Amino acid sequence: MTDILEYLNNEQQQAVIHTEGPVMVVAGAGSGKTRVLTFRIAYLLQKGIDPFNILSLTFTNKAAREMKARITSLVGSEAKSVWMGTFHSVFARILRADGHLLGYPSNFTIYDTDDSKSLIRSIIKELQLDKKTYPVNSILGRISASKNNLIDSVQYNNDPEIIDADKAAGRPFIGKIFSIYDKRLFQSKAMDFDDLLFKTNILLRDFPEVLYKYQNKFRYILVDEYQDTNHAQYLIVKKLAANDENICVVGDDAQSIYGFRGANIENILNFKKDYQDIKVFKLEQNYRSTKNIVNAANGVIAKNKDQIQKEVWTANEKGQKIPLIKASSDTEEGALVAHSIFETKMNNQVSNKDFAILYRTNAQSRALEEALRKRNISYKIYGGLSFYQRKEIKDLLGYFRLVINPNDEEALFRVINYPARGIGKTSQQKIIIQAQRFEVSSWEVIYNPNAYGLDVSGAVKKRLYEFVTMIESFSAQLKRKNAYELAKHIAKTSGILKQLNDDKTPEGISRFENVEELLNAINEFSEREVEGQENSIRPLDEFMQDVALLTDQDNEDKNSSDKVSLMTVHAAKGLEFPYLYIVGLEENLFPNMQALNTRSELEEERRLFYVALTRAEKMATLSYAESRYKWGNLLFSEPSRFLEEIEQEYLSQPFKPGVGKHLNKPLKESRESTKDHSKYKKIPSTPTNQQQKKEEASSNEGTFHSSSMDELQVGSRVEHKRFGVGEILSLEGQGPNKKATVHFSSVGQKNLLLKFARLKVIKE
DNA sequence: GGACGTTCTGTTTTT
DNA sequence: CAGAACGTCC
Numbered sequence: 115m116t117d118i119l120e121y122l123n124n125e126q127q128q129a130v131i132h133t134e135g136p137v138m139v140v141a142g143a144g145s146g147k148t149r150v151l152t153f154r155i156a157y158l159l160q161k162g163i164d165p166f167n168i169l170s171l172t173f174t175n176k177a178a179r180e181m182k183a184r185i186t187s188l189v190g191s192e193a194k195s196v197w198m199g200t201f202h203s204v205f206a207r208i209l210r211a212d213g214h215l216l217g218y219p220s221n222f223t224i225y226d227t228d229d230s231k232s233l234i235r236s237i238i239k240e241l242q243l244d245k246k247t248y249p250v251n252s253i254l255g256r257i258s259a260s261k262n263n264l265i266d267s268v269q270y271n272n273d274p275e276i277i278d279a280d281k282a283a284g285r286p287f288i289g290k291i292f293s294i295y296d297k298r299l300f301q302s303k304a305m306d307f308d309d310l311l312f313k314t315n316i317l318l319r320d321f322p323e324v325l326y327k328y329q330n331k332f333r334y335i336l337v338d339e340y341q342d343t344n345h346a347q348y349l350i351v352k353k354l355a356a357n358d359e360n361i362c363v364v365g366d367d368a369q370s371i372y373g374f375r376g377a378n379i380e381n382i383l384n385f386k387k388d389y390q391d392i393k394v395f396k397l398e399q400n401y402r403s404t405k406n407i408v409n410a411a412n413g414v415i416a417k418n419k420d421q422i423q424k425e426v427w428t429a430n431e432k433g434q435k436i437p438l439i440k441a442s443s444d445t446e447e448g449a450l451v452a453h454s455i456f457e458t459k460m461n462n463q464v465s466n467k468d469f470a471i472l473y474r475t476n477a478q479s480r481a482l483e484e485a486l487r488k489r490n491i492s493y494k495i496y497g498g499l500s501f502y503q504r505k506e507i508k509d510l511l512g513y514f515r516l517v518i519n520p521n522d523e524e525a526l527f528r529v530i531n532y533p534a535r536g537i538g539k540t541s542q543q544k545i546i547i548q549a550q551r552f553e554v555s556s557w558e559v560i561y562n563p564n565a566y567g568l569d570v571s572g573a574v575k576k577r578l579y580e581f582v583t584m585i586e587s588f589s590a591q592l593k594r595k596n597a598y599e600l601a602k603h604i605a606k607t608s609g610i611l612k613q614l615n616d617d618k619t620p621e622g623i624s625r626f627e628n629v630e631e632l633l634n635a636i637n638e639f640s641e642r643e644v645e646g647q648e649n650s651i652r653p654l655d656e657f658m659q660d661v662a663l664l665t666d667q668d669n670e671d672k673n674s675s676d677k678v679s680l681m682t683v684h685a686a687k688g689l690e691f692p693y694l695y696i697v698g699l700e701e702n703l704f705p706n707m708q709a710l711n712t713r714s715e716l717e718e719e720r721r722l723f724y725v726a727l728t729r730a731e732k733m734a735t736l737s738y739a740e741s742r743y744k745w746g747n748l749l750f751s752e753p754s755r756f757l758e759e760i761e762q763e764y765l766s767q768p769f770k771p772g773v774g775k776h777l778n779k780p781l782k783e784s785r786e787s788t789k790d791h792s793k794y795k796k797i798p799s800t801p802t803n804q805q806q807k808k809e810e811a812s813s814n815e816g817t818f819h820s821s822s823m824d825e826l827q828v829g830s831r832v833e834h835k836r837f838g839v840g841e842i843l844s845l846e847g848q849g850p851n852k853k854a855t856v857h858f859s860s861v862g863q864k865n866l867l868l869k870f871a872r873l874k875v876i877k878e
Numbered sequence: 879g880g881a882c883g884t885t886c887t888g889t890t891t892t893t
Numbered sequence: 894c895a896g897a898a899c900g901t902c903c
Contacts (some may be wrong), residue, residue: 174893202893227892251888307893374891475890497892531879538879574879663893684891704889722891745889746894 118156118188118377122149129395130154136389137362138382142426143411143728144402144679144690147364151338152181154190154362155196155837158334165195169332169354173339175199175664177688184631197332201347201662202307204478205314209305210659212324216313221519221655223304224662229524230254230295230306230501236546237294243616245289251822257292262344262376264315267292272363301555302523311346318353323856329357339687340365340385344376348420352388359389367422368415371684371722373715377422394660396771409735410764411727416758418717433768438757439737444478444698447739451695454735455678456489458693463778466492470679470691474704477744478697479680486678502661506614506625507632511661513604517588521555536577541570584608597654598640600635671824683726695732696723699738700751723756832856 119127129139129150141147151170159165172178178198185193187443197204210220227232231250236458250575260270268822270276273290280288299306303788305313324394335355337343343351357360364386384391402407408428409833417419439454441447456470467813471482479495486493501507509532515525531537548566549556559566559580566577584607591600605611641659698704705719728732736757741750757769830842848873 200893249888310893372892375893477889534880536879540879682891703890743894745887813880 117391118153118160121155122146123399124395124531125395125399126150126153129397130157130394132361132393133158133363136385136392137395138392138399139364139384139395140341140382140422140424141364141397141480142400142424143366143369144400144408144428145397145726146401147338147397147427148177148181150350150397151362153188153338153362153562154336155181155193156185158163159189159192159196163334164589165192166211167331167333168336169334170198170336171201171202171204171338172198175202176842177338177728195714200663201343201350202310203660205310205350206660206663208290208328209310209317212321213313215321215324217300218305218313219303219519223302223515223522223525224310224660225299225302225306225524225664226291226430226503227254227303227307228508229304230522233298234291237298238289240546240550241287241290243291247285248287248291251620253288253291256296258306258308259376260292261312262346264312264346266312266348267296279658280375285412289396289558290536298523301521303521303555304524311344311350314350315346315353317389318350325353328354333358334363337361337363338365339369340380341367341382341828342372342375343376343381344372344378345350346376347382348378348381361389367420368418368721369687369725371687371725372717373718375575383420383422384606397425398424398426399427401430402731403428403663403728404430404732406433406435406764407727407730408547410436410542410734410760411724413761413764414759415717415720415724417759418720420714420717436760436764437733437766438769439735440753441737441739442741444481444739444742445485445699447737448481449488451697451737452489452491453483454604454695455486455491458733466676466678466685468692469695470681470686470689470693470729471695471697472683472686472729473696473698473723474683474706477697478703482697483828491678492676493678493680495804496679497685499630501631502664504625504628506629510601510605510610510629510632511658513585513588513608513610514601514654516585517592517600517604518658520557520561520585520589523556526556528582529608533613535581535609537574541574541578544568544570580710591654592655595652595653596640596651597657598633598637600654601636601657603693607635607719661680678741683722686729687725690729690731690767692731692733694726694734695737696726696734697737698742699736699757700742700756702751702862704754705744706758720756720759730743772873 117751119130122130123146126146126149129137130153133154139147139150141150151172154170155170170178170181171179173431182193182196182198183194197207199207207223209216209222213220213222220734231254234250234253235245238245238250238253259268260276263846264274265273268288272291277286280286292403295538299309299468302753317719318328332354335351337351342365351361351363363382365382367379370377370382373379386394403411405428406633408430412426437454439447439450441450441540449473455466459465473479473482476497483493485496502511512525512528515522516529520526522562527542530542543557545559545568548568549559552559552566555565559568561569561582563575563578570578588600588604588607591603595603611626611629613621614629617623617625636654636657639650642652644652679689683696703714738753738757739751743749751771760769761767828842828844831844838857
């Protein structure tokens with residue numbers, strides 16, 4: 115047995131060997147946080163603690179896997195029995211085991227955000243509410259915030275304060291939507307992301323025997339990224355740890371960047387109040403970055419009010435000053451960044467994988483991709499539309515979901531008429547209506563249409579019968595066939611493969627390939643043997659269990675080839691790169707406009723920038739563009755205030771703020787009182803805002819008219835949002851893809867594809 | 879019922 | 894600009 119402690123510095127050792135009682139490790143960026151967690155678990159195991167008694171909650175499943183591998187290499191294979199994973203995946207597992215107490219079967223479906231939104235959309239429609247007054251996103255946000263604070267729909271509707279707030283915002287029916295939403299989830303035997311935490315809380319609250327069971331099992335609990343836990347997660351941890359109080363939380367308040375998801379920075383700030391005899395260890399030495407980067411980053415958050423006092427320092431070399439790239443447009447920004455990567459590669463003899471480009475929003479990746487492609491630099495995008503969210507993938511997964519849990523309503527209506535089999539919208543509506551009338555799932559209705567008085571033609575009934583029979587035949591094979599065989603059988607029999615194969619457009623081919631890739635992944639899963647159960651079949655439901663919880667980060671890098679990484683700052687958490695580019699440093703983009711309402715929101719944006727900077731080892735380059743295309747509009751921007759907030763001495767060239775001033779909105783103090791913070795987390799944007807915009811636009815009526823295709827003719831005077839007034843010189847082509855050459859007085863001639871061009875005919 | 883065309887509408891970060 | 898929603902026609 116090796117003495118694993120010799121790998122650690124003094125501070126880290128202390129945090130590792132203090133195994134009993136509550137421990138908080140406040141770990142600055144790059145200070146070896148993961149190392150401490152890993153070694154702490156290894157140390158526990160070496161001490162003879164049963165791996166079965168350890169629970170480790172990490173931020174991504176990938177982090178858990180890597181930690182496990184590391185621990186295995188330190189102390190051997192017993193590490194494999196430690197429970198490790200994200201909050202969501204660990205508690206999904208618990209709910210699959212004990213959720214029956216709450217009325218859920220173990221094969222319940224996990225609805226992802228798309229499923230939730232789609233359900234809410236249909237509820238709003240059924241209630242005949244105006245979707246502009248009830249925007250799906252904010253409704254879901256409201257429900258989510260509520261669940262994260264352990265307020266269910268009944269409490270929501272009984273809380274006069276909440277109801278009054280909704281009424282005041284002109285949306286009295288949110289509570290009703292919430293109730294129906296939850297009822298429908300339950301009928302579908304499904305849980306949304308927030309339910310995984312919410313229901314776990316209920317389970318532990320209402321069933322003491324379950325609580326005891328897990329308290330007894332998890333004698334040692336470790337939580338990573340504690341600064342990003344929300345109230346529901348906080349409570350679960352607190353309950354589980356209540357007996358032994360062998361809890362170790364690791365985090366960095368300066369890296370709390372998930373406030374929008376209900377993360378409550380108070381959790382870490384107040385940890386001391388929750389436990390007595392708590393030991394606090396601070397890891398302040400940064401091993402990752404140069405002095406310049408560490409100091410610049412420290413300066414950015416120094417202005418924040420909410421923080422735990424600590425001083426991150428480094429013994430590393432000073433390093434070079436931070437270069438600043440100023441571009442005129444997003445295209446140029448991409449080109450300059452690509453150029454800089456090219457040069458740096460040459461000058462330092464390093465490879466693509468040593469580089470990363472971080473941005474605030476996913477949409478920014480496009481210009482960068484193009485620039486990199488032009489220079490033949492290969493890259494990989496993390497996040498964005500994840501593989502599992504693509505339409506063709508969700509369609510096939512829809513079949514799998516339905517086979518496993520026929521009550522899954524979202525899956526049912528996704529696939530009931532795809533590929534087309536003559537069960538159209540009207541019939542689907544009728545099914546839903548009957549299902550709701552009898553308060554059963556839609557599957558029940560189509561399974562037994564006569565019993566529920568489903569009023570559709572005989573032909574449709576026949577098609578429904580065929581559909582039900584097909585799904586049932588799949589279900590019957592669930593335990594008999596391995597995941598791959600069944601998946602392939604379903605893909606063929608359902609007609610999905612054929613449908614996709616018939617589409618020979620480039621997009622169609624790529625969709626087909628995606629489906630093949632999914633099938634390959636399932637094949638790999640089927641063939642991977644699980645220790646202790648060799649020769650046993652690995653069925654499809656096992657594969658599907660936490661597909662909804664997989665993130666792009668979790669996809670193993672099969673070709674861990676030499677590529678530049680592109681991702682959002684959020685996705686970069688926990689990662690590090692020798693050469694880093696942070697792009698789009700423009701006021702309103704980063705810091706983000708939507709996030710600039712309260713002081714604490716600005717502070718979170720600063721922490722986000724801090725996280726970004728501290729990912730860099732040798733060099734961090736910043737860039738901004740003076741203008742940028744967004745939704746087809748050219749927008750001009752001010753350099754980000756963050757550039758001014760970095761001390762001059764850390765930048766390689768002087769930065770002077772532009773002539774214009776930031777449109778500094780006065781920042782409101784957020785409700786930080788204590789208890790009810792996120793109950794009213796975001797006051798949703800008032801409908802009046804949007805109505806006003808509409809009215810402004812329509813005040814032009816009389817002069818312009820929204821034009822249909824054939825109003826556009828050679829010689830027509832037209833107006834374009836961006837280019838102004840012009841005249842159509844020529845038209846070419848038929849149908850939707852007409853091309854027009856238009857002369858605009860402001861910019862000269864432009865060729866426009868009419869399908870996308872917004873031209874308004876000016877009527878005399 | 880379904881295909882195909884037109885119009886409208888997002889507009890942050892993610893488990 | 895892209896995708897969803899809506900409208901029209903067979």
